[in-house]
Amino acid sequence: MQALGLTGIARAQGVTGATPTAGRGKHVVVLGAGIAGLTAAYELEQAGFLVTLLEARDRVGGRAWTVRDGDKIEMNGEATQTARFSDGIYFNAGPARIPSFHQGLIGYAKKFGVPLEVEINSSRSAYVMGDDGRRIRMRTAVNDMRGHIAELLAKAINQGALDQSITVADRERLMPFLKSYGDLGQDMTFKGTERSGFGTAPGAGVTFAAPGSAMPIDQLLANQQLPMTLFEDNLYMQATMFEPVGGMDQIHAGFDRNLRHPAIRGAVVTRIRHTARGVSVIYRDTASGVEETVAADYMICTIPFPVLAKIDTDFSPRVKKAIAGVVYDHSNKVAFEAPRFWERDQIYGGISFVGGPTSLVWYPSAGLHSERGMLLGCYASGAKAAEFERRPIAEQIAFSRDVIERLHPGHGKDLTNGIAVNWHKVPFSLGPWPDWKAGSANGHQEGHIDTEAFRAFQLADGRVYFAGAALSQTPGWQEGGIQSAQIQVSALLRRVAAQALTEPRARTDRAA
């Protein structure tokens, strides 16, 4: 199985114990209509629960926010920006791609009839640009570096330097492989490769193709973005990746239209209480200003913790402490509309890596070969994002434009209608995802999320369950939200089943 690379491919396990009547008509109030809340609401309804889904915003999707022409971008401490896009162009301000092994999310998209298209996550025509502004085409960076590496290793092997490290048999197979690997000459040296592009291109008649010369290794290594040639082999970034046609939020719209009771929008939760027989939620209807109350048997809460920290709740001291202590990360995007000048440079989708506060330029996979498109001029997280977002919005946009001008000389002026999204300032989110490692003590195993607070949220607090990508091992991926929601729905199903042994007569609150 390991050899097949099949072991452990992440797959949402689905909900266990669900039958159409397993919920026994119990009423669950779900807070937040992001991917986790929508998954929970859908699966609960399918399992025979009555669900009230409350969403603070006037849209579903949560961080899966697709910005379209006329949409307002409101951020704490910033003036409102209004997006201007033509021709159905859109901008995924949050998640924008789906790995092929995120079969939970892909499964729901198919179930709800949401078309998916290829998200081209890597193009050999894109660039890595060093701090000095020198650009190297991906094809050249990848293939010339591979040529040098192959040549050096072959030389070391020929010198006998690795006789203790590989068997004679392996060596005899490795040498011809290295020749293919690096496109080396018969003498096992690297003199350049057509993989890196033509020196002269082939044409009709006797217009012969000729490879270019190899870029010297020091020139390659001088480019600080050279390691980003490995980005495409990050497991989460590998072909084949997907995006929903027309915007990421099409999936969330799909969930919502398949709910018996679609999400109640504009419902800002102000108070959560346990009652004698269940839970009670007070929310303010933003349209009317009126306070409403929802009484239910159970709750699944997916509200981001910095937002939750400001809500009046009766959670346990352990949970309240956990909520108060979660630190959220920073993440920024800057988007423009432009005529597709990058396609005239034969860049179709993919990403150029530029470093600095903006990190990358990400080319659209939607609308290939059309006149105009959305160009992403910044997608960065962490400490440098925290610093960048302190700049005025206009400066963030201007900075991103300048970087694109360096990467694509002459085209900075083609960029129109720049907008910036700083997730740490977005109301009802206050960050892209938790930074669970903030302030972590020694012994924290790399890659594992496992803190006191994280564990605290995994179990119900009375009748309240917590769910969200934040409570999975992949806080930045929607699949984590699906996994978390399904786990909690399964836990609730077990609880209801156990209680049924002591309460045989089905309760009939608010018939569905």
Place this chain on the structure above:
Amino acid sequence: MQALGLTGIARAQGVTGATPTAGRGKHVVVLGAGIAGLTAAYELEQAGFLVTLLEARDRVGGRAWTVRDGDKIEMNGEATQTARFSDGIYFNAGPARIPSFHQGLIGYAKKFGVPLEVEINSSRSAYVMGDDGRRIRMRTAVNDMRGHIAELLAKAINQGALDQSITVADRERLMPFLKSYGDLGQDMTFKGTERSGFGTAPGAGVTFAAPGSAMPIDQLLANQQLPMTLFEDNLYMQATMFEPVGGMDQIHAGFDRNLRHPAIRGAVVTRIRHTARGVSVIYRDTASGVEETVAADYMICTIPFPVLAKIDTDFSPRVKKAIAGVVYDHSNKVAFEAPRFWERDQIYGGISFVGGPTSLVWYPSAGLHSERGMLLGCYASGAKAAEFERRPIAEQIAFSRDVIERLHPGHGKDLTNGIAVNWHKVPFSLGPWPDWKAGSANGHQEGHIDTEAFRAFQLADGRVYFAGAALSQTPGWQEGGIQSAQIQVSALLRRVAAQALTEPRARTDRAA
């Protein structure tokens, strides 16, 4: 420019000297409505020539043959096969992908309003399968091999084995790069990488991700298809690649509907003669059986040479000898329809490499996430294709099915409606492309096509010009046909312009 990988990116140069009246109403008969003939006909019309385009088949496109439900596959010496496809599924029996730098072909597609979609030419979920049937996922083959290579090179460098080959400065940059390259540990050893897939996948709560262990290098090297992990970096195979929506022949249909005089189909040429004032072509109309004659001023002939060799012509002895001596290659495809079992294995588009007479299994990029699709179970050329096509058709199909069963156990039975195309047997083609290197003498520079015959066709023979991908440096790519056609149209324009200096009064044969 070299650093930018821009030098020499192949681009059809376009036609030189064309204005809407440059053709001065001269009449050109074009033989063959494949990509070269269509390009020639279109550009000639745009330049003010009158064009008669003759095509032997009842369809345009030539080798760009898109097989659909009900289409007949007739091959010399074989019983007719009838294709059966459901749901608009199609099979590109000839060219099936377009590199992003083939801007001539892409340009015509855009000009004629033919939508293009991504052709996923590489998927990390596909496989390399060795002769013993053992499969390795692409992600594992690529990333575990890279890990071993990085570890070995780092070790050699640390031992000082390459002190004479790289500078101290380069070494100091190369070591951290190698750590990224191979996803090595702090100690610069390779212990496995998440890039190759999960050992255990991340989930909700404390379901931690863990990488798998590294596949031993001997196991990787034992897989004869391991070098095919480099296929995606063949310049012609690099992301981002395209295919026309609905079949390759959509482009050729686009050409034909933009001709003032669309191709005359079912016109089988039997005789070519120079006349006192031009050329004369006799063809048999296959529908009526009647012989027709076309008299024109010039000719552009794109008929494949094995077909042309059987036509009664008055070409020069040099040209006749060249025609008679061209040897054509062999190339086979076998296609099935099936439920998309490969997508359940998370393979979306891309290619698995299996070696042997069938070479590969190529997964469709069209109709992703739909129920059924066309699966290509064979695409091989050269000597092994020549041997394979000697098998009965039923055996070719059965063999391909068996290979797919080995690659995807249990799914051989899912394959339906297998059809085989052996290009060497296809009437009016008699081969996929010339093998210009057949019988080549010493001194033939690798990669260059340059034989006596090849050169003979580049110049006009009287009033007859020859064009086709066969006469470019890339006989297997449609872009070569475009380049060749444009070069010959340009030559004809120069000739007409030169003659205009001696014949100032425009001739007015058969007004357009």
